[in-house]
Amino acid sequence: MSKSLILREKAKIIWDRILDHPFVVELYAGKLPISKFKYYILQDYNYLVTMVKVLSIVAAKAPNIMQSKKALHLAYMTVTGEMENYERLLKEMNLTIDDAISTIPNPTNVAYMNFLLSTSFLHDYWISMSALLPCFWTYLEIAEKHREKLESNQSILYRKWALTYLSREYREVVEIFRDEVDSSNLTVEQMWPYFELASKYEYMFWSSAYSEEKWLI
Numbered sequence: 001m002s003k004s005l006i007l008r009e010k011a012k013i014i015w016d017r018i019l020d021h022p023f024v025v026e027l028y029a030g031k032l033p034i035s036k037f038k039y040y041i042l043q044d045y046n047y048l049v050t051m052v053k054v055l056s057i058v059a060a061k062a063p064n065i066m067q068s069k070k071a072l073h074l075a076y077m078t079v080t081g082e083m084e085n086y087e088r089l090l091k092e093m094n095l096t097i098d099d100a101i102s103t104i105p106n107p108t109n110v111a112y113m114n115f116l117l118s119t120s121f122l123h124d125y126w127i128s129m130s131a132l133l134p135c136f137w138t139y140l141e142i143a144e145k146h147r148e149k150l151e152s153n154q155s156i157l158y159r160k161w162a163l164t165y166l167s168r169e170y171r172e173v174v175e176i177f178r179d180e181v182d183s184s185n186l187t188v189e190q191m192w193p194y195f196e197l198a199s200k201y202e203y204m205f206w207s208s209a210y211s212e213e214k215w216l217i
Helices: 002-010 012-019 022-029 034-060 067-091 098-102 108-120 125-152 156-166 168-183 188-210
Strands: none
Touching: 002 012, 002 022, 002 125, 002 156, 002 188, 012 108, 012 125, 012 188, 022 034, 022 098, 022 125, 022 156, 022 188, 034 098, 034 108, 034 125, 067 098, 067 125, 067 156, 067 168, 108 156, 108 188, 125 156, 125 168, 156 168
């Protein structure tokens, strides 16, 4: 079994809860309140900005030029894929890029972004890849598990968002991350703490959007 699959199996309990999170289930079924989706989009846009920064740091720390090219390609795909899709969604919800930029990241988002930034600064290319993988891979698994719900989903907005994660381009991005983790000289035990924590943050991110989390002070 590949290293990425072993990591995935070790995180099964966490991932099962991610795949069946009420936010995800209601979104794919077209039943999610639009206020929660708007909240999520504004938070996730800020997260994706940080993701591009993290991938740029990872590219600079790559062991060779081929790995640098892969990390930069992933950053480019995030900018031209997910972020461009989000910019279109913002317009459809009568929101602007300024609305997204001026959104204050919630406590969970800040913690998750700081985890990824600190990991990319303090650790090597391979550890960073293991920390980044859960984000991309869980979105693909979510889309695959709930794709049939889209057939009866009456929300054009939600269907547009979901179809991004069923595209060939997105699947290729996930495969790049998995291939990098699988080819690492690190053991599963060395990568596991970062993969596990990132998986937990993924669950928490959905929960924070569902509750429309706010700062307590």
